[in-house]
Amino acid sequence: MKKLLLIASLAAMISASLIAEERFTKVGIIYIEQVFVMLAKDKEVRDALNIVVSEAKKKIETLAAEVNQLKQKLEKDTTLSDNRKKEIKNDIDWKTDELARLVKEQETGVVQKGEEYSKDTLRKISEAVKAVARKDGYTIILMKEESGVIFAEPEYDITVRVIDYLKKLAREAEKK
16 A cells, blocks of 8 residues: 555656646747848838938038039139128038038938837847747747857747748738
8 A cells, every 4th residue: 555655656746747847948049130131121111211311412412512503603703802702712611511510410310210220120020039939939039140059950940930920010010
């Protein structure tokens, strides 16, 4: 009877340990660079940055044209008084300085806009990774680029699933 009780207890402990081991760690990897490349091809991001760049280009071209017109006027019009020539030169200098300031400001604006989109992109990627990881039962996701992972079976690479998830979200957003 004692042996039977001991065997039953031992069997119960083994069963409990097997059930406890069912909760294992599932590790996945992702190639973030591939996801970024895919999102960089995203039309919405490209279009938004192109708008910022084209607006800046228009302002700069307009001001540069004004500077060139003033320079031509100064060179061609020989009847200008010394005071008028001085006014035009001052205007050219002011507009040239303004042009340099505008170029720098626009470059900074484009960089800031790019950073905003990068932050938004990182947020989207992070949310997509979490969603795919939860759906597929992963407990840890490592970035291939930074983790030191040399090899992993393709089944643990969630890059394509994350890209597909992001594309699905984009399609749903377009429908709205």
